[in-house]
Amino acid sequence: MTGTFEKIMRESLLDEDVIRRFASRCVRREVKKGSVLVRAGDENHYTYNTLAGCLRSFVTDSKGKDHILQFAPEGWIIADQENQVKASPALYCIDAVENSHVLEIDFREIEDLMARYPEVAAKLAHLYRNRIFALYNRIIALVSQSAEERYIHFTQTYPQLSHRLPQHMIASYLGITPEALSRVRKRLLFK
Amino acid sequence: MTGTFEKIMRESLLDEDVIRRFASRCVRREVKKGSVLVRAGDENHYTYNTLAGCLRSFVTDSKGKDHILQFAPEGWIIADQENQVKASPALYCIDAVENSHVLEIDFREIEDLMARYPEVAAKLAHLYRNRIFALYNRIIALVSQSAEERYIHFTQTYPQLSHRLPQHMIASYLGITPEALSRVRKRLLFK
DNA sequence: CGCCGAGTTGAACTGAATCAAGAAACGTGG
DNA sequence: CCACGTTTCTTGATTCAGTTCAACTCGGCG
Secondary structure, eight states, rough: OHHHHHHHHTTTTOHHHHHHHHHHSSEEEEEEEEEEOOOOTSSEEEEEEEEEEEEEEEETTTTTTTEEEEETTTTEEEEEEEHHTTTTOOOOEEEESSSEEEEEEEEHHHHHHHHHHHHHHHHHHHHHHHHHHHHHHHHHHHHOOOHHHHHHHHHOOHHHHHHHOOOOHHHHHHOOOHHHHHHHHHHHHTT | OOHHHHHHHHTTOOOHHHHHHHHHHHHEEEEEEEEEOOOSSOOOOOEEEEEEEEEEEEEEETSSSSSEEEETTOEEEEEHHHHHTTTOOOEEEESSSSSEEEEEEEHHOOOHHHHHHHHHHHHHHHHHHHHHHHHHHHHHHHHOOOOOHHHHHHHHHHHHHHSSHHHHHHHHHHTSOHHHHHHHHHHHHHH
């Protein structure tokens, strides 16, 4: 199974040995469910590409409550890049929701790649842009929809994920409590 | 006053005549406060770069309520790019919050620029990435903070904007009602 | 078998929405 | 420059979605 960055590089028609050199600097890791890849507050230089399984990123707020920012099932890229760009400690935690295979990539390798091969940067720009669309949609959902509407929308958008993930994580992602989600689901049974 | 894209092209050391050609295809427009640049549901091919004044983008939800997604004061870029990438009608409206000077850029010009000059794409990738950070922070704020906390954070992050904008627009951006914001402000006076 | 995390259910509470009405600020035309 | 109508902002009363806290069930796993 080949990583997302490799795929992008290949689509950008980079030399095979450039790709190999990049790939050689990525570390394939097998991580157990629950293991932590990035801990908030620590220094962190890695971006992860899930090959199998599922990762997530989350923040812990001032009241000690967790909020899931993103899930990263197969093929997804997940990272707390903000701390890396700004050279500050990690803001988010990243851990494994399931036993997973991941590619661990040094952030500087990606920066280097973007600087050296702008065609890769162009592809990443499209990737980023799509992420922006998704985030705007999530913001709209948060400000305009009820918990029930957001849950329905989630199950429709990510039908596979909504079966794989524990309910309390979905609740956290949707910005509601596990109790509230439980009640929403109960209500939906009668519809 | 030169546009943001021009600045990026110049930083990317593109030929002066390429820059001029791009600039010649942008339309400088003077828009009155309240005038609508993009109407949801319409076809739309433009990205806007505010030179002076302030624009905003917003959605109208199923209950007829507006939600502001973004403000674009001087130097900012604003667009509903999702509809353009997907060749579907606009999802958002964009209008002028103040009398403004804007640069109207055909989306295809930008796509073209990115395809032809990957170094520009690389710069845009960084721009997009920063937008992603901001959006994540906004999501975290929405799920973890009270209306009061979000308002305080907004005034600290955008002190200039928080004075220029009408209160009900700030409320809309924060995802609360104007009444709620009015009460929050009253409460803050006693602190 | 016993434990522990996940999910459910109930009851009380609360932050913000809603609805309604009034006050203040604004700009537009005479 | 004033008068008017239109937004914008404020304040109060009520309602409601979702939180909180606590107790209980269930299923898996050592």
